[in-house]
Amino acid sequence: MAQFITLTARAVVLAVDNVDTDQIIPARFLKVTDKAGLGGALFCDWRKDPAFVLNQPAAQGAQILVAGDNFGCGSSREHAPWALIAGGFRAVISTSFADIFHNNALKNGLLPVVVTPALHRELVAQLGREPELQLTVDLEAQQLSWPGGAATQFPIDPFARDGLLRGIDQLDYLLGHAEQIAAFEARQQA
Amino acid sequence: MGKTLFERVWDAHVVAQQPGHPALLYVDLHLIHEVTSPQAFSGLRARGLGVRRVERTLATMDHSTPTLPGGYAAADGPGAAQLRRLEENCREFGIELHGLGSSRNGIVHVIGPELGRTQPGMTVVCGDSHTSTHGAFGALAFGIGTSEVEHVLATQCLLQTRPEPYEVRIDGRLRPGVTAKDIILALIGRIGTAGGTGYVLEYTGSAIRGLDMEGRMTVCNMSIEGGARAGMIAPDDATFEYLAGREHAPRGQAWLRALERWRALPSDPDARYAKTTTIDGSALEPMITYGTNPGMAIPITAPIPSPEAAPAGTDQPTLEKALRYMGLQPGKPLLGQKIDVVFVGSCTNSRIGDLRAAASVLRGRRVAAGVRTLVVPGSQQIKRQAEAEGLDRVFREAGAEWREAGCSMCIAMNGDQLQPGQYAVSTSNRNFEGRQGPGGRTFLASPLTAAACAVTGQVTDVRTLLADGAAAPAVGRA
Numbered sequence: 001m002a003q004f005i006t007l008t009a010r011a012v013v014l015a016v017d018n019v020d021t022d023q024i025i026p027a028r029f030l031k032v033t034d035k036a037g038l039g040g041a042l043f044c045d046w047r048k049d050p051a052f053v054l055n056q057p058a059a060q061g062a063q064i065l066v067a068g069d070n071f072g073c074g075s076s077r078e079h080a081p082w083a084l085i086a087g088g089f090r091a092v093i094s095t096s097f098a099d100i101f102h103n104n105a106l107k108n109g110l111l112p113v114v115v116t117p118a119l120h121r122e123l124v125a126q127l128g129r130e131p132e133l134q135l136t137v138d139l140e141a142q143q144l145s146w147p148g149g150a151a152t153q154f155p156i157d158p159f160a161r162d163g164l165l166r167g168i169d170q171l172d173y174l175l176g177h178a179e180q181i182a183a184f185e186a187r188q189q190a
Numbered sequence: 191m192g193k194t195l196f197e198r199v200w201d202a203h204v205v206a207q208q209p210g211h212p213a214l215l216y217v218d219l220h221l222i223h224e225v226t227s228p229q230a231f232s233g234l235r236a237r238g239l240g241v242r243r244v245e246r247t248l249a250t251m252d253h254s255t256p257t258l259p260g261g262y263a264a265a266d267g268p269g270a271a272q273l274r275r276l277e278e279n280c281r282e283f284g285i286e287l288h289g290l291g292s293s294r295n296g297i298v299h300v301i302g303p304e305l306g307r308t309q310p311g312m313t314v315v316c317g318d319s320h321t322s323t324h325g326a327f328g329a330l331a332f333g334i335g336t337s338e339v340e341h342v343l344a345t346q347c348l349l350q351t352r353p354e355p356y357e358v359r360i361d362g363r364l365r366p367g368v369t370a371k372d373i374i375l376a377l378i379g380r381i382g383t384a385g386g387t388g389y390v391l392e393y394t395g396s397a398i399r400g401l402d403m404e405g406r407m408t409v410c411n412m413s414i415e416g417g418a419r420a421g422m423i424a425p426d427d428a429t430f431e432y433l434a435g436r437e438h439a440p441r442g443q444a445w446l447r448a449l450e451r452w453r454a455l456p457s458d459p460d461a462r463y464a465k466t467t468t469i470d471g472s473a474l475e476p477m478i479t480y481g482t483n484p485g486m487a488i489p490i491t492a493p494i495p496s497p498e499a500a501p502a503g504t505d506q507p508t509l510e511k512a513l514r515y516m517g518l519q520p521g522k523p524l525l526g527q528k529i530d531v532v533f534v535g536s537c538t539n540s541r542i543g544d545l546r547a548a549a550s551v552l553r554g555r556r557v558a559a560g561v562r563t564l565v566v567p568g569s570q571q572i573k574r575q576a577e578a579e580g581l582d583r584v585f586r587e588a589g590a591e592w593r594e595a596g597c598s599m600c601i602a603m604n605g606d607q608l609q610p611g612q613y614a615v616s617t618s619n620r621n622f623e624g625r626q627g628p629g630g631r632t633f634l635a636s637p638l639t640a641a642a643c644a645v646t647g648q649v650t651d652v653r654t655l656l657a658d659g660a661a662a663p664a665v666g667r668a
Contacts, residue, residue: 031268078335
């Protein structure tokens with residue numbers, strides 16, 4: 001899995017609540033058998049609108065998505081984080097995430113950053129004034145900051161954080177428990 | 191302090207738990223389908239790993255399968271390639287597959303219970319968010335991503351942080367025309383699409399007890415639409431009656447031992463929930479959605495909400511955006527809204543009771559001119575049963591299309607979809623923008639309501655058709 005330590009990049013604001021994974025990548029793009037090449041499918045239907053935020057020149061090169069509440073709700077498709085990563089994103093900042101999307105993102109090195117509604121409002125306003133603003137997401141320090149703003153702590157599950165910092169896959173951790181799994185199976189059979 | 195049903199099932203499946211780490215949770219049943227598994231099998235191959243427990247793994251094809259006859263030949267190129275890939279993967283890794291052409295083929299959340307593979311007290315996972323369906327049996331069942339599919343294939347385990355139990359209590363007797371679908375739409379309308387985030391819902395109360403297993407599956411199926419990890423219902427005699435004699439249900443002495451275990455599963459009287467919501471079932475009306483997520487649900491007779499009075503979990507701009515997409519005016523009734531398509535099917539409402547309910551409205555009536563109506567059974571077994579009961583004739587004579595089993599128009603990746611701008615009344619689970627085809631607009635409702643709308647060609651309160659002398663459709667358990 002891709003390592004995530006710290007990221008300094010421009011951000012794009014998608015001011016919509018409850019963005020579901022059908023919007024992130026519509027189902028007709030799920031007839032694939034590998035993970036690569038999904039960047040073109042990212043927000044495909046919303047991209048048909050020339051005014052859509054990801055179609056604006058300012059969005060080019062942005063690696064952080066600032067999204068509304070309950071981002072990633074709906075379908076469990078891991079194609080959603082795959083498409084976001086293929087579209088150049090490494091972190092999503094929101095006030096909350098849907099459970100399955102949150103899990104899927106962490107497994108792919110796409111960092112979900114949860115902030116308070118107040119900080120979210122401040123960040124959106126700041127980016128409205130300064131679209132070129134570079135945000136820094138420091139996973140080691142669990143801090144979100146930008147020039148002229150105070151650094152703010154964000155929460156993250158320590159186990160997931162450790163995996164991201166070291167770029168290790170959870171499957172290795174699971175495989176390391178083969179003995180306990182076998183013992184559990186023996187107990188269950190008994 | 192006592193334990194809830196959820197806590198009991200969770201605790202019985204923790205393989206290991208280090209402080210500060212997520213739990214290693216053992217998976218009793220892993221369901222697989224063609225869309226979310228190919229990359230997981232590629233991952234196994236790349237690491238030289240096998241499938242740890244093939245006997246705990248079951249595969250079907252449903253999402254990309256055509257519902258027109260003809261099997262693979264009816265699928266488009268990428269869809270057929272994905273189906274072939276699942277076939278190859280199952281052959282290589284030794285997994286039981288009910289593919290196209292199998293008499294046991296069907297939607298993954300329909301066939302698991304139908305074959306008796308889903309049982310009380312189990313942990314069940316699948317790379318599909320509607321895995322919550324299986325919670326109707328008192329199983330802990332939830333959707334996972336493809337990385338986790340790979341984890342379960344390789345180790346039969348998942349790393350999970352424990353959610354909290356949340357009781358949803360629904361008492362009272364449902365009125366005529368009100369079904370399990372209306373219960374769950376009313377709940378999501380109340381708590382919003384994120385109201386259940388971080389929780390496992392347990393549905394309790396007399397209205398839930400009064401539902402048959404199919405109705406309970408409908409309720410649990412849409413738990414994810416309220417953001418919950420899973421939904422569960424304590425097993426009871428209805429559960430055991432449903433399971434008795436099914437292909438993979440235990441038999442003889444093993445059945446008696448299983449019953450003893452299953453009867454010990456329900457929540458203790460002194461168990462505590464982190465949260466409780468109560469709903470008066472006897473006050474519920476047929477429900478319908480008007481917006482672009484399942485939380486945007488109203489009683490069918492209610493006006494479309496105004497952005498100033500946005501419901502739970504929806505702010506004003508979100509509601510305005512939704513109404514713009516839907517082409518609807520706030521404050522106006524939804525009743526009478528013209529529709530183009532009716533879809534009866536999906537893992538939410540494609541079981542025999544759903545088809546009987548739709549047929550009870552359509553019997554002796556005609557689908558309105560210009561309305562396309564698709565009835566898609568959830569499995570080949572249900573298709574055969576419906577045909578044995580003559581339901582297919584009722585649908586055909588009414589002017590509806592009777593199809594092969596599959597996810598069909600719920601997911602619109604198999605040839606069945608809306609055209610841009612069309613309005614559909616759908617018994618499926620998601621009304622997201624474009625879910626049923628780019629530009630398509632979806633009203634979610636029960637099979638009874640969907641059938642009523644098919645007859646009139648507009649959004650209709652099914653109770654107006656029940657009152658004019660038609661046989662009252664069966665609702666819930668007799």
